[in-house]
Amino acid sequence: MARASERRQVVIKPVENEGELLQALAIREVVFIEEQHVPEGFERDADDSRAYHVLAMEGGHAIGTGRLVMLSKPPKDETGPWAQISRMAVLSAYRGTGVGALVLQALEEQARRSGAAGIILHAQLTSLDFYKAHEYQPVGAAFQEAGLPHLEMHKRWSSGL
Numbered sequence: 001m002a003r004a005s006e007r008r009q010v011v012i013k014p015v016e017n018e019g020e021l022l023q024a025l026a027i028r029e030v031v032f033i034e035e036q037h038v039p040e041g042f043e044r045d046a047d048d049s050r051a052y053h054v055l056a057m058e059g060g061h062a063i064g065t066g067r068l069v070m071l072s073k074p075p076k077d078e079t080g081p082w083a084q085i086s087r088m089a090v091l092s093a094y095r096g097t098g099v100g101a102l103v104l105q106a107l108e109e110q111a112r113r114s115g116a117a118g119i120i121l122h123a124q125l126t127s128l129d130f131y132k133a134h135e136y137q138p139v140g141a142a143f144q145e146a147g148l149p150h151l152e153m154h155k156r157w158s159s160g161l
Helices: 016-034 100-113 125-133
Strands: 010-015 052-058 061-070 080-088 118-123 138-147 150-157
Touching: 010 100, 016 052, 016 061, 016 080, 052 100, 061 100, 080 100, 100 118, 118 125, 125 138, 125 150
Parallel strands: 080 118
Antiparallel strands: 010 052, 052 061, 061 080, 118 150, 138 150
8 A cells, every 4th residue: 555645636526427426336335335244225325316425536546435415404402404424435545544534524615515504424433533533523322324333423613614
């Protein structure tokens, strides 16, 4: 694996066509279905058609992805419009190089542009430190989702940011 300093520049771009969506789905298939054994019927859902998707690109190759969905109602004990980040995935050779942070930042920026007061996500327990480092707070107890332990996390920003 090449060190981050040896890598080309990573660019985060919105998915703009079916071909790019297929690249995002291919990354998710490798990470979730092949590596983590998430059932395909769970990994692919109706939110894909209405979500804002991004791709992390390096040297013309898709290496990471994530999606954002605006929620129809806020989480319990919250007010205002909220968004949900999900399906964050980075190919194994690129994990730990900052790609996930770039994807997360791009999705947060889109949530802000869309008027969201905050973001909810379901973090795999193995990813808690990553999300805590980005100011997400755990909410409630751990639960099983797609056969893996998760924890709900929220990030709310004050208005004016």
